Each structure stands twice: as structure tokens, then as C-alpha cells.
Amino acid sequence: MSELSQLSPQPLWQIFADICAIPHPSYHEEALANHLVAWAKEKGLHVERDAVGNVLIRKKASRGFENRKPVVLQAHLDMVPQKNNDTDHDFTKDPIQAYVDGDWVKARGTTLGADNGIGMASALAVLADDSVTHGPLEVLLTMTEEAGMEGAFGLQPGWLQGDILINTDSEEEGEIYMGCAGGIDFITTLPLSREAVPAGHEIIRLTLKGLKGGHSGGDIHLGLGNANKLLARFLFGHAQELGLRVLDLNGGTLRNAIPREAFATLAVPAANVGKLQSLAQEYQAILKSELAAVEKNLTILTEPGHSDAKALSADSQKRFIALLNGTPNGVIRMSDEVKGVVETSLNVGVVTTNDQEAQIICLIRSLIDSGKDSVVSTLNALGQLAGAKVEAKGSYPGWKPDASSPVMHLVRETYQKLFDATPNIMVIHAGLECGLFKKPYPDMDMVSIGPTITGPHSPDEQVHIGSVGQYWQLLTALLKAIPEKD
Structure with missing residues (x-):
């Protein structure tokens, strides 16, 4: 994993390397969940799990940002296990063999798990990096998204404290998702x-x-x-x-x-x-x-x-x-x-x-x-x-688009300021957990962003290194720009 640890931004890539080292296909995320609970406790962060196994980590606001609207960063713990026929790999026991190939990170003969491991790593990196400025923060990591969204189905009202949820499960830098298909x-x-x-x-x-x-x-x-x-x-x-x-x-x-x-x-x-x-x-x-x-x-x-x-x-x-x-x-x-x-x-x-x-x-x-x-x-x-x-x-359920979403407009404005370009506002045909989150948290404002990942759910899966850097810039700038509570 040394190749990944040398990439920027840190500690995002180091955390992703650590995630790759712990097997976590759907229905086998417990080892990773336990590792992250221990990781959060080591850092003195509040961490708890709910009845279906979802992990919730809380971090206090940066000094001077205590009155900002609280934000939930959300990712899912599991990955899709797919491998080439000639690859000898047991997803329940073997680490993902990630490597750098030019501008991309790939895996040797298997899915990489950038879906949603990079999003998960970005949320954890915000927790780990005290130089990132933010208001009250929660990181929600859900169970078994890829095999039936079981963690999202089991999410109960009253557990999350955030007003805004940023889902990190999108797969195209420069696109902001505000809706998705049901299934x-x-x-x-x-x-x-x-x-x-x-x-x-x-x-x-x-x-x-x-x-x-x-x-x-x-x-x-x-x-x-x-x-x-x-x-x-x-x-x-x-x-x-x-x-x-x-x-x-x-x-x-x-x-x-x-x-x-x-x-x-x-x-x-x-x-x-x-x-x-x-x-x-x-x-x-x-x-x-x-x-x-x-x-x-x-x-x-x-x-x-x-x-x-x-x-x-x-x-x-x-x-x-x-x-x-x-x-x-x-x-x-x-x-x-x-x-x-x-x-x-x-x-x-x-x-x-x-x-x-x-x-x-x-x-x-x-x-x-x-x-x-x-x-x-x-x-x-x-x-x-x-x-x-x-x-x-x-x-x-699907996630019904809300063209008046304040956080969607904030993401667009932040992106334009950072990169002098207009992002695409999109609805994705894939399923995101936001539609399910809307049932227990109907008033939560939601948006989904992420880096460029191609070939998800196949052994051709790869993540673009430069886009991860841009996504990190956007995420950290967005957290700093979150407005104060009404």
C-alpha cells in the first residue's frame, strides 16, 4: 500500500489504503466497522452503533464555527466483490491489491472498492485532519448498501443531529447529484x-x-x-x-x-x-x-x-x-x-x-x-x-430532486469559486441512500458528490487520482462555507 500512501491529499489516501487492507464485501463489513470504532476512540471522538450496525462518529466544531449548521458526511461500509475468472482472491479474507497506474488507482484482478471506499476515506480524513475547518460534524457509515441498503433501511429517526447531509457515493467529479432512482x-x-x-x-x-x-x-x-x-x-x-x-x-x-x-x-x-x-x-x-x-x-x-x-x-x-x-x-x-x-x-x-x-x-x-x-x-x-x-x-424509494435545495446551490457556488467552472446538476440512475434517509429525516437537506470512478461493480473499477484531489478541495471548502443556524 506504500504507493497509495504517497499520494495527495493525505491522510485520505492512507486511510483508503487501510480500508483496502481489511476485507469488507457486503455482509462481511464487521471487521472494518470494528476497526473504525477503535480508530475513532483512539482519536477521542464520540462513536456509537445502532441496532443494524451503522457506525456514527461525532466531532465537535472547529473554534469559531460552533454556530454553523450541523453536517452529516455519509458513506457506506461495504464494497461489491467481483473478480476476473483467473484471479485467485477470497473477498472475505484477502486484502484488495490496489496500485497506481498513471493517473489512476486500480486493483489487481478485482473490484477496487473506491465505491464507496474513497468517500468513506474522505469523511474519516476530515475527522483526522484538524486543519480542516467545519461546524458540528457527524460521519455516518451504513451497512450493506450494495446488497439491499440494509443500513439505510434500518436508520432510525432522532439519531442524527445534522441539518445537512453530504452523501459521498457519486462517481463523477464536476457533477452534483440531487436525485436518484429507486429500485x-x-x-x-x-x-x-x-x-x-x-x-x-x-x-x-x-x-x-x-x-x-x-x-x-x-x-x-x-x-x-x-x-x-x-x-x-x-x-x-x-x-x-x-x-x-x-x-x-x-x-x-x-x-x-x-x-x-x-x-x-x-x-x-x-x-x-x-x-x-x-x-x-x-x-x-x-x-x-x-x-x-x-x-x-x-x-x-x-x-x-x-x-x-x-x-x-x-x-x-x-x-x-x-x-x-x-x-x-x-x-x-x-x-x-x-x-x-x-x-x-x-x-x-x-x-x-x-x-x-x-x-x-x-x-x-x-x-x-x-x-x-x-x-x-x-x-x-x-x-x-x-x-x-x-x-x-x-x-x-428514489430520491426526489429538489431544485430549491440550499446545500445544492452552495455546492454549485463553491465549485464555481474554486475551479472557475460550472458543475452539472444531475439526477443519477443508480440508487443512493438519500431516498431512504428522507423517511426518518424528511427535513434534512441533502446532496451527493464524489470523485471520478469508472467501471464500478467490475474488476475494471478505477479512481482518477486528480479528481480525488479536486473532490477533497470541494468537500473541505464546502464544510467551511456551511452557513450559520437560522
Whole structure:
């Protein structure tokens, strides 16, 4: 981590290096939370945790700033665990191997966790650096944001004392976010029947890999390949022609990450193995042409396999492949109200099969509730046609834009003074916790800012070093500019 500790500003980068050293994927943030509680106590800061594990640290105002409006700096503790297929890494045990590559900080073969580790580090750096001038300050670090916003759901009224909340989970320097999409998980479960693999069949492992993946909100408009959907398209087009029998089909690992890989174990009549291989290569060429601008490393492999599993019955296989192929994916509608921003989308994030059932897990996002409802209705209808069980759960609200927000106007003015440039006022299609915070704290004024992070939720994740410096300048200047209480 020595490379990171030499970057400026300090101590932000040193704190980020320390965060990288402690494993903290979703549902495994406890070690990091305990470390930060001990860190706060060492510095003589007030620290406490709530019933769901959120961490709250308080610091008194700088001298002369006691009468400023109190501010909450907010980040989430967990990171998305994604790695390349050839990377040996256990996110629950191994540190993130972060390194400097020119103007960027990256990780070796895994997600970096700059989402939201840099925001977390910036909030902690404000606590650690007594030269930063601020009013009464709280730092709120929430649990399990990436896997369902559980910490934000559990936040109780009356705990926070701040009038203003600055969320640090945005990913583009020069943009100020004042609204975001809401979301809901949708799970389709299809019962499967199985039968013995017919005689004269060979087992083939079909792999579609090498896709970029990415954030299922912030990257959904980029036209990236979805491995689950692309594999389903091939099987729907050729299973009957080749006499294929599906033994299993699995792809993706997280509902909020665009899946980079999908795998099917197939029983193929021996006479058709060569034709399967030929069609797979033809399909690879088609996809490389279709997705040439965004997917440079797409690969389809057909390799000899082994499995003792029974094959899906003809009826189960037909319904499963049709259901997966027919499930919509990607941008459903662009916003009329906020030009250039996706209104409604969904990501076919995870597909799994076992002996008894197949499961398709999607994450639906929308700026408007009716957009979510429309996609839920579509998936309900598809499930009904396929004879599947359906469940929509974990709904969380969007963050409604407030064009009159005083803190948003203050951020814009501060940015203009610092950099002689006008920042973009934005609504993001990704989910931010602000929408959930508005329920227990409806009168709190909120805004979201951050440095430039590309490829979040994928092993291509990287953070721009220069933008972290600009973000730090903005954050510290903003804290100094917070007005006095009314």
C-alpha cells in the first residue's frame, strides 16, 4: 500500500489504503466497522452503533464555527466483490491489491472498492485532519448498501443531529447529484423436472466470458453485453436444432452488477458436437460485430465436460430457455423530465439452477414508481406464462430532486469559486441512500458528490487520482462555507 500512501491529499489516501487492507464485501463489513470504532476512540471522538450496525462518529466544531449548521458526511461500509475468472482472491479474507497506474488507482484482478471506499476515506480524513475547518460534524457509515441498503433501511429517526447531509457515493467529479432512482428486486423461480441423459450424448461445457460488466445503474445505458441474456439467446436459437439437453445454466453473481460470464453444461448428441462448436464460433463472430464498440474481449468456449446431473425434461428446458430469453434487460425508457438520464431499467443479474428449480434474479430501477410497477407487471406476466413463482421484494424509494435545495446551490457556488467552472446538476440512475434517509429525516437537506470512478461493480473499477484531489478541495471548502443556524 506504500504507493497509495504517497499520494495527495493525505491522510485520505492512507486511510483508503487501510480500508483496502481489511476485507469488507457486503455482509462481511464487521471487521472494518470494528476497526473504525477503535480508530475513532483512539482519536477521542464520540462513536456509537445502532441496532443494524451503522457506525456514527461525532466531532465537535472547529473554534469559531460552533454556530454553523450541523453536517452529516455519509458513506457506506461495504464494497461489491467481483473478480476476473483467473484471479485467485477470497473477498472475505484477502486484502484488495490496489496500485497506481498513471493517473489512476486500480486493483489487481478485482473490484477496487473506491465505491464507496474513497468517500468513506474522505469523511474519516476530515475527522483526522484538524486543519480542516467545519461546524458540528457527524460521519455516518451504513451497512450493506450494495446488497439491499440494509443500513439505510434500518436508520432510525432522532439519531442524527445534522441539518445537512453530504452523501459521498457519486462517481463523477464536476457533477452534483440531487436525485436518484429507486429500485426493487424481482426473483423468478421456475420448477424443473429432470430425466436421464439419453444414450449417445457427450457432455460439453459452454462458456460465454470476457465481457466488461459494470454497474447495473450507472452503466446500464452503455449497451454492454449481459452474459446471461447472450447465452440464453444462443440456446433459444439452437437447442432444438442440435438436440441439446441442458444439465445446468448459471451466470452472474450480483443483481446490481452486469454479468460478465455465464456457463451451461449440455448433453449433445455425439454427431452434433462439431456443429455445436461451429455454431458457437459463428455466434461469437456475430456478437463481436454487434458489440464491437463496447466488448473487445468477448469469448465463447465449447469444451469437453463431466457431470452426473440429469438433464432437464424437454418441457422444463423449453420453458426455462424461453423465459430467460424473453426476460427484458437494459434500458426500458429514457426520462422525459431529466434529459439524457435513464428513467427505467432492469438488469438480469443472476441465473442459477439446481436439481429442483431455476432462478432468475433481476434488479429493476426507475426514477418514478410507475416505471418500477410497469416492469414488475411485465415480469409477473412472463412468470405466469412460464408457470413460475414470482416475487418482488426489497423495494426502496428514489430520491426526489429538489431544485430549491440550499446545500445544492452552495455546492454549485463553491465549485464555481474554486475551479472557475460550472458543475452539472444531475439526477443519477443508480440508487443512493438519500431516498431512504428522507423517511426518518424528511427535513434534512441533502446532496451527493464524489470523485471520478469508472467501471464500478467490475474488476475494471478505477479512481482518477486528480479528481480525488479536486473532490477533497470541494468537500473541505464546502464544510467551511456551511452557513450559520437560522
